[in-house]
Amino acid sequence: MAQAAAPEAPARRLKLVCPAGTPPALKIAVDQGADDVYLGFKDETNARNFAGLNFDERSLREGIDYAHRKGAQVLLALNTFPQPATWRKWQSAVDRAAALGVDAIIVADTGLLAYASRTHPALRLHLSVQGSATSHEAINFHHERFGIRRAVLPRVLSVEQAEKVVSRTPVEIEVFGFGSLSIMVEGRCALSSYATGESPNTHGGCSPARAVRWQETPRGLESRLGGVLIDRFAAADHPGYPTLCRGRFVVNGDTYYPFEEPTSLNTLELLPRLQAMGVAAIKIEGRQRSPVYVQTVTRVWREAIDACARERERFRVRPAWQEALAGISEGRQCTLGAYHRPWK
Amino acid sequence: MTAPMKLALGPLLYFWPRESVLDFYAEAAAWPVDTVYLGETVCPRRRELRLEDWLAIGESLAARGKEVVLSTYELIESDADLRTMHAVADNGAFRVEANDMAAVRALAGRMPFVAGPFLNVYNAATLAVLADLGASRWVTPVELSREGVAAVAAEAPAGIETEVFAWGRLPLAVSARCFTARYYDLTKDHCELRCIGHPEGLAVDTQDGKPFLVLNGVQTQSASPQSLAGDLGGARAAGVTHLRLSPQPHGTGEVAAVFRAAADGALSPGEASARLAKLHAVPACDGYWRGTAGIAPAQAGHA
Numbered sequence: 001m002a003q004a005a006a007p008e009a010p011a012r013r014l015k016l017v018c019p020a021g022t023p024p025a026l027k028i029a030v031d032q033g034a035d036d037v038y039l040g041f042k043d044e045t046n047a048r049n050f051a052g053l054n055f056d057e058r059s060l061r062e063g064i065d066y067a068h069r070k071g072a073q074v075l076l077a078l079n080t081f082p083q084p085a086t087w088r089k090w091q092s093a094v095d096r097a098a099a100l101g102v103d104a105i106i107v108a109d110t111g112l113l114a115y116a117s118r119t120h121p122a123l124r125l126h127l128s129v130q131g132s133a134t135s136h137e138a139i140n141f142h143h144e145r146f147g148i149r150r151a152v153l154p155r156v157l158s159v160e161q162a163e164k165v166v167s168r169t170p171v172e173i174e175v176f177g178f179g180s181l182s183i184m185v186e187g188r189c190a191l192s193s194y195a196t197g198e199s200p201n202t203h204g205g206c207s208p209a210r211a212v213r214w215q216e217t218p219r220g221l222e223s224r225l226g227g228v229l230i231d232r233f234a235a236a237d238h239p240g241y242p243t244l245c246r247g248r249f250v251v252n253g254d255t256y257y258p259f260e261e262p263t264s265l266n267t268l269e270l271l272p273r274l275q276a277m278g279v280a281a282i283k284i285e286g287r288q289r290s291p292v293y294v295q296t297v298t299r300v301w302r303e304a305i306d307a308c309a310r311e312r313e314r315f316r317v318r319p320a321w322q323e324a325l326a327g328i329s330e331g332r333q334c335t336l337g338a339y340h341r342p343w344k
Numbered sequence: 345m346t347a348p349m350k351l352a353l354g355p356l357l358y359f360w361p362r363e364s365v366l367d368f369y370a371e372a373a374a375w376p377v378d379t380v381y382l383g384e385t386v387c388p389r390r391r392e393l394r395l396e397d398w399l400a401i402g403e404s405l406a407a408r409g410k411e412v413v414l415s416t417y418e419l420i421e422s423d424a425d426l427r428t429m430h431a432v433a434d435n436g437a438f439r440v441e442a443n444d445m446a447a448v449r450a451l452a453g454r455m456p457f458v459a460g461p462f463l464n465v466y467n468a469a470t471l472a473v474l475a476d477l478g479a480s481r482w483v484t485p486v487e488l489s490r491e492g493v494a495a496v497a498a499e500a501p502a503g504i505e506t507e508v509f510a511w512g513r514l515p516l517a518v519s520a521r522c523f524t525a526r527y528y529d530l531t532k533d534h535c536e537l538r539c540i541g542h543p544e545g546l547a548v549d550t551q552d553g554k555p556f557l558v559l560n561g562v563q564t565q566s567a568s569p570q571s572l573a574g575d576l577g578g579a580r581a582a583g584v585t586h587l588r589l590s591p592q593p594h595g596t597g598e599v600a601a602v603f604r605a606a607a608d609g610a611l612s613p614g615e616a617s618a619r620l621a622k623l624h625a626v627p628a629c630d631g632y633w634r635g636t637a638g639i640a641p642a643q644a645g646h647a
Contacts, residue, residue, distance in 0.1 A: 083467060109470060111471075111473060135444075156519065161421055164423065183521060188419070188462060188517060189517040189518075190516045193487050197637040228550060250549045259519075
């Protein structure tokens with residue numbers, strides 16, 4: 001556990017929770033000052049079940065050891081929904097997590113939360129964003145029934161709504177600070193499985209790579225997902241990965257992005273507000289991203305959170321931070337997402 | 345022999361003018377459905393009917409022998425949303441379908457409730473938790489296959505009813521953003537309630553002209569109706585007790601008649617599917633039920 005308790009740290013300093021898709025990313029995140037790193041096993045028990053990502057037992061043991069020596073905590077994501085045929089695999093993943101000594105597991109499935117709280121009462125439980133708890137009452141339900149200690153807020157609430165949630169629950173609240181933006185309520189989106197048979201809820205991934213096809217046609221480069229045409233690009237375009245909700249479709253003859261344009265979430269400028277309202281932790285999305293991404297984003301957010309703790313309302317976002325983050329954003333365009341709602 | 349499968353009219357997912365809603369349920373009283381789910385589940389800005397109106401509809405349907413259930417929002421964001429959810433939970437007259445865990449908390453231990461399709465009941469352990477809190481029926485998540493439904497139902501506590509989405513456009517996703525407002529370049533708070541002009545939502549086609557999705561405010565649906573009419577025997581064998589039919593502006597009564605006849609064995613799966621096909625411009629799908637991509641075309645009469 002974190003022996004290096006920081007006595008001078010302000011009581012409310014935000015924790016920085018960083019993605020560790022691979023062992024190198026874990027080391028980089030810890031070295032750059034992450035308070036928590038989150039990761040998953042190499043299978044569909046977590047929502048970033050991608051080839052080449054995640055940890056087996058040995059690398060997880062080494063990762064935990066490395067993080068703990070440097071005072072960081074390791075959170076294991078078990079945030080997909082086990083189905084009858086695979087229930088035992090998830091159950092065993094909870095048991096392995098407890099045996100390996102992770103600091104918390106991040107869980108979405110109600111049955112799995114019940115199992116973990118009953119079987120491993122000492123294991124700290126975080127409610128995953130996939131648990132779709134969008135109100136303090138939903139969060140308190142999980143607290144009362146399963147003793148969750150932290151909840152990750154879905155990326156759909158405004159700052160005002162998030163503030164109300166924080167003030168009405170004993171559960172620590174973690175919010176997304178940076179990364180890819182989910183337009184649908186997490187845990188409530190089956191678009192991917194509609195086209196491909198696999199979704200974040202069931203298989204730990206949205207718009208799976210095996211279902212993607214690229215094809216040059218006289219009308220341009222076409223991207224398909226499960227056979228469904230997601231987008232068509234002219235030579236001057238930057239073709240993006242065919243995530244279903246970022247596709248261009250046709251409504252009444254208009255071809256446009258009916259759901260969203262490719263953008264990234266970046267809430268640096270909200271830091272003083274998030275800190276003042278009592279948010280416990282800021283989550284950085286991107287276990288599927290490169291070590292360079294993890295390095296940049298962890299370094300910038302560490303500096304920013306520390307500056308915010310010192311400067312409070314005098315805190316200003318440094319242009320160099322925004323520049324560094326812009327260089328690693330998807331779509332190269334950052335927004336405040338639901339926190340500030342230009343579309344409201 | 346087990347009892348015949350019951351038909352349930354799911355909650356109205358679209359935004360219709362008040363008179364249209366009243367007419368729809370006046371007609372529904374004569375349809376062969378056993379259960380009717382009422383109330384606004386999609387968007388709190390849709391207020392053509394108030395809770396009192398839904399209760400009045402419920403009373404007239406109950407008087408005609410229907411089981412009436414009031415459904416809660418599938419997404420709760422604001423204090424006002426929470427207040428509405430509590431008013432539904434405390435309605436005092438009818439059973440409630442809980443569509444998020446705040447609603448489950450409001451109902452737990454107080455009265456039997458229906459665990460709605462948005463609670464993500466993918467396994468028996470989750471159903472056991474909800475049953476323990478008072479769930480008397482669960483509505484399966486759309487992604488769960490026949491095999492998955494059967495496995496959960498097999499382990500369900502005695503007496504728990506199982507309802508599947510048997511007909512209609514699948515509610516696939518919900519967002520804090522309104523995609524109908526986005527289509528009109530309006531903000532959500534000034535949406536002018538434009539979705540009332542789209543009683544079946546806004547069709548989303550792919551760039552090669554294939555019907556794909558439907559925008560229904562903050563909800564996204566499949567363009568294809570899911571139909572389990574081809575496998576009602578399989579549904580029954582899986583432990584399904586209730587077949588949910590999702591309201592559309594036209595032909596819902598005929599859908600109910602076809603499903604009643606098919607569930608009673610008076611129509612073959614092939615005949616039932618053929619009659620349903622005439623009611624919808626886009627061919628039906630049933631991939632989820634067969635454990636594959638939801639969009640996969642329905643196999644009429646598969647065993």
